[in-house]
Amino acid sequence: MNSKLSCVSGFDRLSRIPLYVPGKPIQEVQRELGLSRIVKLASNENPWGPTEAVKARVASVIAGSEFEGLGLYPVSDGYYLRKRIAERRGVSVDRVVLGNGSSEILEMVAKAAFLDGGSSVIPKHSFAIYGIATQTAGGRVIETRASATELDVDDILRSVVDDTRLVYLGHPNNPTGIRIERSALERLVRQLREDIVLVVDQAYAEYEDPAEYPDAAAYLDERPNLLVLHTFSKIHALAGLRIGYGLGSNELMAYLDRVRSPFNTNHLAQAAAEVSVQDLAFEAFSRQKNAEARQAFSLEAANHRCQLTGTSGNFVLMETALPAADLFKELLQRGVIVRPMQGYGLPNHIRITFGKPEEMRAFWDAAAPILDGGC
Template identity: 35%
Template structure:
């Protein structure tokens, strides 16, 4: 090949590496020739696809010859009514990842600054680098966000500050008062992106009223997803809530039909399925308790989590433990790419899956 096409790409992309997703079950089956594999790697909902979403999809299958509603009117209406926000504040996306990328692509220019925390979701630096912007990584405090340090890092070049609450991959959580105090102090010309992909796993009494904050703080954008607690990861659907002005700007850049028809109707159905959401919350709470008790018994340090996963410190390179778990048919997530080579992030599964993980770890460690 005579042409160096990488040199023709946008400048920031030349230093990027592709995002590494969790290992699929089918891939492990091919590699090791084993069956009965469980995947506790990608923070998916272990309860399975919601029956309410399946019914909605079945009802609309014959409509797939038509383009989806480009504006997602019906889903926006459901989100508006459930969370008491205006429809003109809502932007729909192909998962919350798509929305974060859309926000950055809309507002961040070459050599602008984007602030996020050390150990934050790896998509933030990927998007920043792709735009050839400057990533300002603020050292973590107790594995989570150091909000005063993030505030101090803001300069006249800062366009975005991204905060994940709870944070992935560490599971750390910011209390409502602390978070609002931070947002209040961010200059109005700097956008604050609050990534709440895991908010449904937090206790309602401690959950920030972030969607209502949008009216008070016009530079705030809240992103949420249907991939985690709502069980629709394979359909890729999420939403952002912002001021109508920001929503209007995002809509200038958003791809037409960026959410498919089945995702739209499934999300609307599961949004009303309170029983499914409650069951997901309770299963997660019980699973976290079981695994944290195991860690305490084994004297394994772990990061207390408010997500649907837990990150464990094995005190030595965790890759060999990850590989041994694969041999037992248990897929978890190594996170050396986050600068945490001694840790594994483990998604909460069904009770029998959590116990199988614990049994496997006991055999490996003892």
């Protein structure tokens, strides 16, 4: 790093915060390796969408009208989309905030909470942005002991210290694909100190069976310091447009609004999400396809004696004797991109997103010879 720049107060500390490492872009892999076909199973996107109705709505914004077009600023707070979300989730519109992806809301809440410093409690093996958002906002991370197969609410509660401002919970958690039961969620919601914001990240919630899933939004009236996050990047298949939302009390939303950039979500994203949030049939279809992919993958993994972790989300963790970084490279050479998990403290696990059947076939065709008869 440029030595003059690292003299700027704070930059040196910034350079010690881990960087988020995104999945490799398909076109770059294709160019580097001279491959004709790439199968990307690395970023937990939904391969089945977006729907034609969503694309038609985006096209109408591009065509432009008196009220919307690419040359005009979008609705600053995304009122019309927030209204649709509020209807779907059964809350009032002032209890919905939008973000440029739910990652931006993770940054917003950290920015608000760590204005005077403090700490966050994060279960081990959680989504990297929780720690990055905390630290870039000036907070300190306390990691709990959770294992790859278990999230321990009592350990989360025990880890809280005097200056804790935020607790994060992936529900289900990425990359482990596990979630806590209703009773544990209730304990966390009710026993966590009132001056701590509980952030329940439900990015993959729509992949769960709606009849069984303990939705943290059920506790919004009970706990003013609760933020429940959803994204349009996963089951809604709009990762490229960057849009997500948070639900909370109107007091909490008013604080988040103070750290939200004006016009933080764009026209195309707002319009696409307005259509998508109402399309329960597409969600049910995607959930079913995901369940089928998981079942087929489990059978194939058993044939290869591969150990899997996680039953939630649109992905799975697979343990391998070969270091994850090596397996990742070998698969990449064969045109399949997965996510190695060494950065998440899991050096012998890769995370595989469930794609279409032909993509999963391509994964096993590439993986079988490398695994040489077994994980």
